[in-house]
Amino acid sequence: xxxxxxxxxxxxxxxxxxxxxxxxxxxxxxxxxxxxxxxxxxxxxxxxxxxxxxxxxxxxxxxxxxxxxxxxxxxxxxxxxxxxxxxxxxxxxxxxxxxxxxxxxxxxxxxxxxxxxxxxxxxxxxxxxxxxxxxxxxxxxxxxxxxxxxxxxxxxxxxxxxxxxxxxxxxxxxxxxxxxxxxxxxxxxxxxxxxxxxxxxxxxxxxxxxxxxxxxxxxxxxxxxxxxxxxxxxxxxxxxxxxxxxxxxxxxxxxxxxxxxxxxxxxxxxxxxxxxxxxxxxxxxxxxxxxxxxxxxxxxxxxxxxxxxxxxxxxxxxxxxxxxxxxxxxxxxxxxxxxxxxxxxxxxxxxxxxxxxxxxxxxxxxxxxxxxxxxxxxxxxxxxxxxxxxxxxxxxxxxxxxxxxxxxxxxxxxxxxxxxxxxxxxxxxxxxxxxxxxxxxxxxxxxxxxxxxxxxxxxxxxxxxxxxxxxxxxxxxxxxxxxxxxxxxxxxxxxxxxxxxxxxxx
Numbered sequence: 001x002x003x004x005x006x007x008x009x010x011x012x013x014x015x016x017x018x019x020x021x022x023x024x025x026x027x028x029x030x031x032x033x034x035x036x037x038x039x040x041x042x043x044x045x046x047x048x049x050x051x052x053x054x055x056x057x058x059x060x061x062x063x064x065x066x067x068x069x070x071x072x073x074x075x076x077x078x079x080x081x082x083x084x085x086x087x088x089x090x091x092x093x094x095x096x097x098x099x100x101x102x103x104x105x106x107x108x109x110x111x112x113x114x115x116x117x118x119x120x121x122x123x124x125x126x127x128x129x130x131x132x133x134x135x136x137x138x139x140x141x142x143x144x145x146x147x148x149x150x151x152x153x154x155x156x157x158x159x160x161x162x163x164x165x166x167x168x169x170x171x172x173x174x175x176x177x178x179x180x181x182x183x184x185x186x187x188x189x190x191x192x193x194x195x196x197x198x199x200x201x202x203x204x205x206x207x208x209x210x211x212x213x214x215x216x217x218x219x220x221x222x223x224x225x226x227x228x229x230x231x232x233x234x235x236x237x238x239x240x241x242x243x244x245x246x247x248x249x250x251x252x253x254x255x256x257x258x259x260x261x262x263x264x265x266x267x268x269x270x271x272x273x274x275x276x277x278x279x280x281x282x283x284x285x286x287x288x289x290x291x292x293x294x295x296x297x298x299x300x301x302x303x304x305x306x307x308x309x310x311x312x313x314x315x316x317x318x319x320x321x322x323x324x325x326x327x328x329x330x331x332x333x334x335x336x337x338x339x340x341x342x343x344x345x346x347x348x349x350x351x352x353x354x355x356x357x358x359x360x361x362x363x364x365x366x367x368x369x370x371x372x373x374x375x376x377x378x379x380x381x382x383x384x385x386x387x388x389x390x391x392x393x394x395x396x397x398x399x400x401x402x403x404x405x406x407x408x409x410x411x412x413x414x415x416x417x418x419x420x421x422x423x424x425x426x427x428x429x430x431x432x433x434x435x436x437x438x439x440x441x442x443x444x445x446x447x448x449x450x451x452x453x454x455x456x457x458x459x460x461x462x463x464x465x466x467x468x469x470x471x472x473x474x475x476x477x478x479x480x481x482x483x484x485x486x487x488x489x490x491x492x493x494x495x496x497x498x499x500x501x502x503x504x505x506x
Contacts, residue, residue: 053502066483066485067484091391094397098392103355119140130165130167131163135170145331171313199356203350214273236260237263238262243268251265251266251275264277285309286307345436409465410477430452432447438453
């Protein structure tokens with residue numbers, strides 16, 4: 001009996017409890033069916049969009065091993081209002097953005113109108129068409145010295161005295177700066193590259209030589225006068241170049257600092273007979289003196305002695321050097337305002353190092369990299385920057401020992417807005433899409449003409465710091481520092497430029 005009841009229940013169960021596969025038809029709708037309510041997507045403000053872009057950098061796979069920092073301030077109303085920051089107290093290698101600290105300090109410590117004097121001097125006596133004594137080029141720490149016009153004018157000044165013989169030497173005197181010209185933390189592999197030319201008390205021709213070499217000239221050789229400028233009579237080169245496997249070819253020089261023995265390496269286009277090369281003059285005061293001596297000879301003025309660097313002169317020559325010299329002619333550098341503009345606009349390492357040593361000379365009576373770095377650091381500390389974590393070893397950013405925080409860089413930029421030298425400083429920075437190192441960046445975008453910034457680039461380092469005028473009229477200060485990324489420089493450049501474009505839209 002119970003079995004029959006169980007079977008009836010099983011047979012009738014689907015009638016009263018339809019399965020999920022055979023549900024009853026729903027009742028016919030009495031009107032239009034309402035769709036499910038969908039929340040509208042939130043409208044992102046420009047600030048939200050900027051923050052999302054900044055946050056995406058933290059997750060970028062090319063930056064997994066990188067150190068990243070930024071600090072963005074709004075100074076539209078005269079005070080510094082935080083906009084966004086990340087790792088802003090982290091000390092990172094800044095590359096050339098460190099020039100912001102150097103040039104800002106130079107404008108205030110040295111003054112916009114200051115200029116540096118290089119003098120042609122003599123000692124001894126003049127009589128019977130003869131100078132019995134030495135001729136000197138007294139360096140003034142001018143990074144622009146060495147023009148043909150200046151040297152020709154100086155030769156004329158000697159000739160105008162009726163001198164046809166100099167019984168003495170032509171001496172380059174670089175003692176205004178330290179004898180050690182190269183910052184101690186620059187890497188050996190870069191010391192012969194033109195962008196690493198160091199600052200001398202008597203610099204000449206940018207302290208760089210250039211020449212051409214024969215592809216087949218593989219043995220040790222000394223270039224003829226017409227094949228290298230300025231002429232380096234002691235130089236000995238050896239070619240170690242190879243054929244280029246890619247369309248672009250590049251040669252570079254390696255060698256010990258202060259040495260005249262060089263090795264030319266790199267690649268040359270296949271089938272090219274001659275190729276250019278360039279390097280750093282080992283002893284600029286000597287080369288300046290030699291160039292003047294040769295020009296004097298070309299005008300019929302005979303010099304019995306040698307061309308010399310006073311730092312390298314032997315005791316016999318030093319015995320002829322008198323305590324006082326008489327000015328015969330001189331040359332002035334451009335004013336500091338112009339040197340700062342050229343430094344920042346074209347990221348000129350050579351000018352930055354001269355400004356650094358001039359700062360050291362002004363503050364401590366000693367023109368060295370160390371004195372300059374100490375003076376620059378103390379200058380910014382006096383402007384209420386917390387300089388803990390700021391490490392300066394040069395003025396241009398070649399040294400990988402340099403370190404700065406994004407906060408320090410942003411606060412230095414903010415201080416400059418209150419400086420009497422702000423207009424000169426602001427205009428010295430490259431303008432996006434228009435000038436300097438940013439001339440070809442952001443063209444055709446809203447950023448063109450609205451970003452003034454210093455860039456920094458060395459291996460595994462990319463940085464930007466400067467000022468932005470936004471679409472809504474705000475004025476921003478920003479510092480972006482990035483170290484040890486794993487993508488190419490052009491790729492990381494695009495990533496950071498996208499961030500700057502977002503800032504312009506605020």
